[in-house]
Amino acid sequence: MPKLIVEDLELRFGGVRALDRLSFEVEEGQLCALVGPNGAGKSSVFNCVTGLYRASGGRVLFGDRDLLPLPAHAVAAAGVARTFQNLALFPRLTVLENVLLGGHLNERAGAWACALHLPRHRRAERSLRRQAHEVLDRLGLAALADRPAAGLPYGTLKRTELARALMARPRLLLLDEPAAGLPHGEVAELGELIAGIGADLGLSIVLVEHHMGMVMSISQKVVVLNLGRRICEGTPEEVTRDPEVIAAYLGAAA
Numbered sequence: 518m519p520k521l522i523v524e525d526l527e528l529r530f531g532g533v534r535a536l537d538r539l540s541f542e543v544e545e546g547q548l549c550a551l552v553g554p555n556g557a558g559k560s561s562v563f564n565c566v567t568g569l570y571r572a573s574g575g576r577v578l579f580g581d582r583d584l585l586p587l588p589a590h591a592v593a594a595a596g597v598a599r600t601f602q603n604l605a606l607f608p609r610l611t612v613l614e615n616v617l618l619g620g621h622l623n624e625r626a627g628a629w630a631c632a633l634h635l636p637r638h639r640r641a642e643r644s645l646r647r648q649a650h651e652v653l654d655r656l657g658l659a660a661l662a663d664r665p666a667a668g669l670p671y672g673t674l675k676r677t678e679l680a681r682a683l684m685a686r687p688r689l690l691l692l693d694e695p696a697a698g699l700p701h702g703e704v705a706e707l708g709e710l711i712a713g714i715g716a717d718l719g720l721s722i723v724l725v726e727h728h729m730g731m732v733m734s735i736s737q738k739v740v741v742l743n744l745g746r747r748i749c750e751g752t753p754e755e756v757t758r759d760p761e762v763i764a765a766y767l768g769a770a771a
């Protein structure tokens with residue numbers, strides 16, 4: 518499993534420096550949180566890493582590759598999956614169908630086998646469905662597999678999006694505010710689910726999240742950003758003691 522190295526990452530929008538030579542590392546199997554006030558640059562990191570934004574400078578090494586020059590599909594093929602701040606599900610599709618969409622990347626039957634519905638394609642399809650049911654089971658969604666996404670509770674949809682990301686069998690998972698909008702009582706449960714999946718699958722996870730209780734209870738490492746720069750990193754205990762963090766973020770939020 519490769520580690521993630523973000524090195525001197527820069528992103529500018531006209532005169533705004535969204536990311537200002539940002540560097541941090543995520544070890545194999547580590548759950549690393551990126552926190553900071555609104556506009557600190559957290560989503561911009563994800564957008565640069567996944568090829569949605571073109572960084573103005575720096576490198577993002579994952580294993581032996583620099584992800585920055587790659588188009589989004591090649592970043593996904595390199596083993597990086599993400600979820601979005603706002604749900605990106607198809608409301609008319611069922612939970613299972615939405616989750617299956619995350620797996621087609623790994624479907625190796627090939628275009629002709631698929632078009633002609635050859636046995637190879639049918640085998641690949643069966644294996645994908647098996648994998649989807651395993652993921653749904655793991656996320657407590659099995660009973661809802663055939664329900665359309667539209668109308669399901671927000672927490673269920675958040676878990677569906679997580680399930681879809683896992684279908685790509687990622688080695689690195691980027692979670693953008695997975696707990697945003699969740700009822701207070703469901704936040705801790707989602708945190709435990711995320712930490713459990715990371716540990717079970719040996720996944721590296723980068724978590725952007727404003728729920729400090731969740732961040733501090735499940736992260737092994739916390740990187741604090743402000744104005745596109747890293748102002749501190751360490752264990753949850755270390756960052757909560759850092760005066761600059763207290764001034765820039767935790768103090769402001771308290």
Ligand SMILES: Nc1ncnc2c1ncn2[C@@H]1O[C@H](COP(=O)(O)OP(=O)(O)OP(=O)(O)O)[C@@H](O)[C@H]1O
Pocket residue numbers: 530533534535553554555556557558559560561562
């Ligand atoms: N597409 C864009 N065009 C112009 N400016 C942008 C764009 N995306 C982000 N920015 C700016 O870049 C900076 C970082 O924004 P970003 O969304 O990465 O912050 P964030 O830490 O994710 O904030 P939040 O916690 O509110 O989601 C902000 O000043 C923002 O206004």
